[in-house]
Amino acid sequence: MLIPLTRQTFHELVPAVATSEQYQHCWGKPSQFIRRLLVSAVGTLILALVELSVQFEGRQILLIPLVMFALYWLWGPIWDASIRNRQFRKYPYCGFWQGKVLDYYISEAVTNEQESVNSKGDLIIIENLERRINVEVGDKTGFVVKIEAPLNRNHKRLSRGQVAVMLVTSYLDDLSSINEVSDVYIPSQNIWVGSYPYLRRDMFMEITREMRSRYGRPQSRSPRRTPSPRQQAYD
Structure with missing residues (x-):
């Protein structure tokens, strides 16, 4: 399901000034x-x-x-x-997208490196690793996005087939090519997955309830994704 949203709604969902979640x-x-x-x-x-x-x-x-x-x-x-x-917010068009969790898995990423010297006087590099959750969401038409985020205990409630919703952005008014995606919300578990909390969560949760009540099951329309450099790093 892909429903276009107005520019005003877009700016309300992603405010110019940081939300409390973004500040934290x-x-x-x-x-x-x-x-x-x-x-x-x-x-x-x-x-x-x-x-x-x-x-x-x-x-x-x-x-x-x-x-x-x-x-x-x-x-x-x-x-x-x-x-x-x-x-x-630089993209002129946005939409509400609903799909499902296709897959998820845990990986490790290097957060930073530190140089040290061992007992023999050799220089060694110590890598600090962070466990991360990788979630693939998509729909029946083949539109798939992978989101990566630091792992937390809430991610234990993830399961394949769960409904997933997010905000998508585009330079095209018909949203046929997607440039950026927000963090993902799983309504049934009330959990969020993303590397950064782009959305005003209270407002997006309200839009999610309204859209799912009005449109129900996902429709056949789906965008063609044009990954940004940030999203390419997820793949």
Whole structure:
């Protein structure tokens, strides 16, 4: 089932400013917070030293960037999420798509690498691995998308054949070629799968209930997917 949505609905589902889920996602791990805190501290220190070296009139100009650097650790995730939202919102057309879970499996991905030295003095590289869930969703017409996300305990409730819904975007008004897809929602289990929470979840869940009540079973229409570089990494 593929139902076109209006541009207004699209912008409401993917707001320009970060949602609470997006903010929490971009907050990241403790190492990412420490990195932002260091940038904030170093930037604040440099601007404070510059402020002391300029005349009084120039100090007023430096006040705004000084405050911005001082609070970078706090507003950094908002900026990161807003950039990702803007990249997703650039497509002029979007639609509500319903299919089913075709397959799912667990894999491991390297999150980062660290250099160390063993007892013999040899340089070794330690890879930090993260377990990830890979979910393939599609319909009877052959439209298939694979979504990858960090594994969590909710993914134990995944099963083949479950109804899956998501938002798809396109440059074409008939949605015959899909460029990007959102995170996937499994209504029967109330779980989400995706590397980033693109959607305003409360609103999308309401649209899901409305669409499934109005249209019921999936229809034969299906888009032709044109993968983006981000989606090609899933395949």
